[in-house]
Structure formats: structure tokens, C-alpha cells
Amino acid sequence: MSSFTKESTPVTSGVSLNAAIASATLNIVLKICLRVTTFLINAFVLRFVTRDVLGLINVRLNLLYSTTVFLSFESFRRACLTRRSDWRRVLNLVWLSVPASALTGFTFCLLWSRSLSAPEEHESISYVEAVWFYGLVVVVESLAQPFIVTAQAYEFVRTKVFIEGVSKLTCGIYFAGAVFQDPGQPVLHACIAHLLQSIVSVVAYIATFAVILSKNKSQHDVPLESWKDFAPHWEAEPFLDPAQCSLVLSFFRQGILKQLLTEGERYMMTVFALLTFAEQGVFDVVNNLGSLSARLIFQPIEEAAYSYFALTIQREKPFKEHDPETIASLSLTLGTLLRSLSVLGLTILAFGLPYSHLLLSIYGGNILTAADTRGPILMQCHCFYVLLLAINGVSESFTFAAMSKKEVDRFNLKLLGLSGVFMTASLFLVHILGSPGFILANCVNMLLRIIHSFWFIGLRLDGGVHWQPFRHAMVGWKTLIVFLVAFLISSSSEVWVYPWSRALHFGIGALTFAISGGVVLYLERSVLRLRSLLEKKKEN
DSSP states (O other): OOGSSSSOSSOOHHHHHHHHHHHHHHHHHHHHHHHHHHHHHHHHTTTOOHHHHHHIIIIIIHEEEEEEEEIIHHHHHHHHOOOOSOHHHHHHHHTHHHHHHHHHHHHHHHHHHHHHHOOOOOSSSSSHHHHHHHHHHHHHHHHHHHHHHHHHTTHHHHHHHHHHHHHHHHHHHHHHHHHHHOOOOOOHHHHHHHHHHHHHHHHOOOOOHHHOOOOOOGGOOOOOOOOOGGGTTTTTTTSSEEEEEEEHHHHHHHHHHHHHHHSSSHOOOHHOOOOOOHHHHHHHHHHHHTTIIIIIHHHHHHHHHHHHHHHOOOOOOGGGGGGHHHHHHHHHHHHHHHHHHHHHHHHHHHHHHHHHHHHHHHHHTTTHHTTTTTTHHHHHHHHHHHHHHHHHHHHHHHHHHOOOHHHHHHHHHHOOOOOOOOHHHHHHHHHHHHHHHHHHHHHHHHHHHHHHHHHHHHHTTTSGGHHHHHHHHHOOHHHHHHHHHHHHHHHHHHHHHHTTTTHHHHHHHHHHHHHHHHHHHTGGGGGHHHHHHHHHHHHH
């Protein structure tokens, strides 16, 4: 008897929080190791490529890749991360991401190759060939989506984290080695590196499930017994879950707008040519370095938080009909996460402002710190942006998990308005301030999204005792004073010490960070123990 006929629930609410915490922890540990490695690799690569090449690869081609991947996969992944009694329909839906990636890739490759201005070519591979190569990479990655969704839904945390790390590391190591051996063909090497990353990911997932399927069914919870079970199930009646398909379409429409907001500055650079390729290259390097904490720490926490909220909240059911204990735990979890991430964001702000120039000088040398690059100013603007990212990420994770289909559709219209605000602010600020205007426009956009999320959370939780997330999210005044003192000491060191001793300036910052960090950990110790807080709440 096939396991599909059994009631199969990927996760339960009692386990989902532990799994979410485990996922966030493993993601953070792996991404720390991965980012440290890629940090060194990228610093190495900067010595062998020009600013113009950086702009072409990191902005123009990577924008094509991120756009097609986001529109092809993200809506399917989000819609399928839910409890389902029939996993066949979930897999049927996920397999649609393959033709979706082919269609999306073809459309955007055609747009990139024919509608955008081509840069000067100095390599054996042309710009148009590179564009279609990146489209091929997306189609290859789509073949792994059924395995990725299954691994995520059934909480194969280590599998997902390990495979993502190995594939990205393989890409980085190959690219660095290839550029070192043949610095005259960086675009070609970037294409091959991305294809290699996709192939490694697909092969690794297939190998993983080959091991799982070889085990006895009692040794795993996956409702799959053979490779045939991974294939589309034409016998399913209906073939697709209508409600889930509708959710995919909603997430797809939302994804288009969210992608515009996420990569808005790159789209404007590409379409309106507001910056040269060299300026785009510097902006992208500084932007990636500035948002390192967001990708390294905030993103895995946001993903884990969304998984927990989505698997705990019933979208179409009013909160007043949920279990009171569940709502109380949700409120406490949300408030704790908001406060903890706010503390991290304030730490980055306090030390990032006075140490931006030193960091860029060590990382990329004169290519990033020269007066015409405006690199240090870009990095300082990012410190403010990261603080807003920290707050917005978790609040929107709760918002998206709690929204019904109709609310998701309405939010799509709001995102459209936010896109207009961002574009208008970008054109105005970039005209006045240059490249830093993009970051400041993102700050305006992020602040508006935070206001909307807080409004939605307060409305959904219906005030009363459930206003607790906002009360619990407030950082204490003593903690704020500690950060202010740390900032003043570090800024004074930048003015008086840094010009004649980089080492001493660094030492002062390290000592200040250690002391202030210890004080903040002591002051905020109660909110950093999420599990014990939840257990205490349940006891009450």
C-alpha cells in the first residue's frame, strides 16, 4: 500500500518551533563559515578584475539570475510549505516550476539580450551568450525543486544547509581559481561557476534522497518509497489542489512587486543607466558587504520564523478562534525576535559608522576607498539600512504567514504603491547624492513596510494582552546609552587615532565592542532565552 494513501503531515505545531530554531542555528553557523570563506575569496578576486567587469557580472548578469530564480521558484516554495494530507498534489505543483523557469528564463534572457545596452566585449564569450548561459543555469536549478521542497517540508535541516553551503563554496572556489589562472576571461568563468553550482546542488539532492529511499520506511517520515513517487502523479484527483494553486498565483504576483523592491536599485541602474558599470561594480561590492549581516544572521532567522509562523497559524481562521495559548506563544516569540534583532542592528550601527573606511580599506583597498568611488559613504548609509532590515524581516515574516489569500492580494497593491515611492525617491536622491541615494531610498521604503507590518500585527492580534509583541520589542534605555557611548568612543578614535595608526584604531574598537557587548548581553539576557521564555509562558 502506497504511503501516499496515509495521512501525511510534514510537521506538527509542537515540533515546528524546535525545528525552526534548529534550522536558524544551523543556517547561522554554516553561513558564518561560508561567508568568511567567500569574504576571503571575493577580497582575492577584487585584485584581478576591473570595476567595469564587477558591474557587468555582479549587477547586470546576477540581476538576470536573481529575477528568474525568484519568479520561477519562490511562489511554489512558499505555497507548498504547509500541512498537506496528499503529498502527491504538492509534488505535482512543484514540478510546474520546471516549465515556469524555462518560460521565465526565456522571456528575461530575450529582454536582457535585445533591450539593454551591451557593454564593450573583450572576451571569447559575448555578452549575449553570457545572458543565455545564465538562463540555462536557472532551468538546471529547477530540476532540484521537488527535492528542495520535500527536504524543507520534512525538516531535513542539515541536508538543506549542507548542500547550499557546498554548492556555493564550490562556485566561489572555482571562480577565484579560474580568474587567478586566466584573468582575461572573468565573464566566462562566472558563467561556468554558476552552472557548476547548480549541477552540484541537483546531484547532491538526488544523492541524498537515494540514501533516504534505500532505508526502511520506518526510519524516515517522508511519504515516498521510490523514485517513481517523486515524479508527477497523473492519477491524482484532482491533479492539483485549487486552493494551493490560487496561493501560488498570489505569491507570484506579490513576488514580482517584492522583487522590484528588493532589487529596485539594480533595476534602475540597468534600465535607466543612472550609474556607469564601474560605479555599479563598486556599489554592488559595498552593498553586498554592507548587507552581510542581513544575509548571514537575519535571513536564516527570518526563514525559520516564517516557517514557524506559517505552520502554526491557520491563514483563513480568525485569531480569536485560535488556541489562546498558541496566540500567546506567537506574541511572545514575535516580540522576543524583534527586540533581539533590534539589538543586533544597533550594534552594527554603533560600530559600523566609525569603522566603514577601515573595513573597505582592508577588504578591497583603493578600488573601494578612492574618493571617486564614495565607498565609505555607501557603507555608512548601509548601517542605517541594516537596522531597518532587522526589524522589517521578522515583522513581515509574521505578516505574510498570517495573511489570508485576499489579504495577500491586497498587499500586492500596496507593494505596487511602495514600488512607486521607491522609484521616485531613488530618482530624486540619486540625482542629488549619487549612488548613496539608492540606499537612502531603500531606507524610506523599508520604514514604510515596517509601519504597515506593525499596523497589520496590531490589527490581527486585536490589541489587549496581545499587544505584548510591541511592549516586549522595545529596547531598554540603558542598552541605548551603552550603544551611544560605544559610538562616541569609536568615532573619536576614527578622528584622532585612525589617521596615524590603523592597528590602534582597530584595537580601540575591539576593546569597546567587547566591553559594550558584555554589558548589552547582561542587560538583554532575559530576551535572548527564547525557549525558556516560551516554556515560562506555557506554565502561566
